[in-house]
Amino acid sequence: MLNQPTPLDRVFHALGDPTRREMVDRLSHGPATVKQLAEPYAMSLPAVLQHLKVLEASGLVTSEKVGRVRTCRIDHKTLDHAGDWIARRQASWERRLDKLGEYLAATADEQNEEQ
Amino acid sequence: MLNQPTPLDRVFHALGDPTRREMVDRLSHGPATVKQLAEPYAMSLPAVLQHLKVLEASGLVTSEKVGRVRTCRIDHKTLDHAGDWIARRQASWERRLDKLGEYLAATADEQNEEQ
DNA sequence: TCTATAGTTAAGTAAATGCTTAACCAACCG
């Protein structure tokens, strides 16, 4: 991978890790501080911070620091982009099934006519 | 990551690579042989095969070999799982916004009563 | 002011990723 990753690369890659998916899950219920996000995990704080950095780089999460606490929140738009990509492939797949169905129906008709 | 990846880990990880997403895209329009899948890319056949292996391990793609050609197709159910996961987080996010809205409305009412 | 809290930076490491080339097999085809 010489070329740099696209936004969608970053989003799916970010979601490919269970810890990061759990963080997104947690944040989908409301904002949380770094401390709160880290609390469920056995791993070190710097490790959590690195996951957070990946999530922020992907656009899935935003954060702002007030005083000494950083509060993180989901950016739903980015999650939507990922959902849209999947929905579009599902759509092409279904269009294909429709066409296949039409074809099979047409073939059946022809066979009926032949009989 | 000492523990082995979950199915969802594998799916999102598989979708995190642009080449693999393009392959899923291609396959969403209909089945293709390994040769056909490899054709758009500058990379070697073994590299394509490795991407294919990742896609198969994730469950996004299935394949069967007839004679000497292997034909690959999407398994839509796996794509659905990924879409469902995203949809569920979007749902919690929206529920949260609803509750926030109710709270704000209630607060506004209280303030009206106080006045 | 002293100290605990919340977060950050840097550097190092083991394992996983995404490729490569070389060698190989098995099926179809003239």
Next chain:
DNA sequence: CGGTTGGTTAAGCATTTACTTAACTATAGA
């Protein structure tokens, strides 16, 4: 049979990932 086509395996390599520990900064509160 012998060559071409389609796919596969193995080995190697540079890069990225997911952590770690140690050291550090800045804010909040007693």
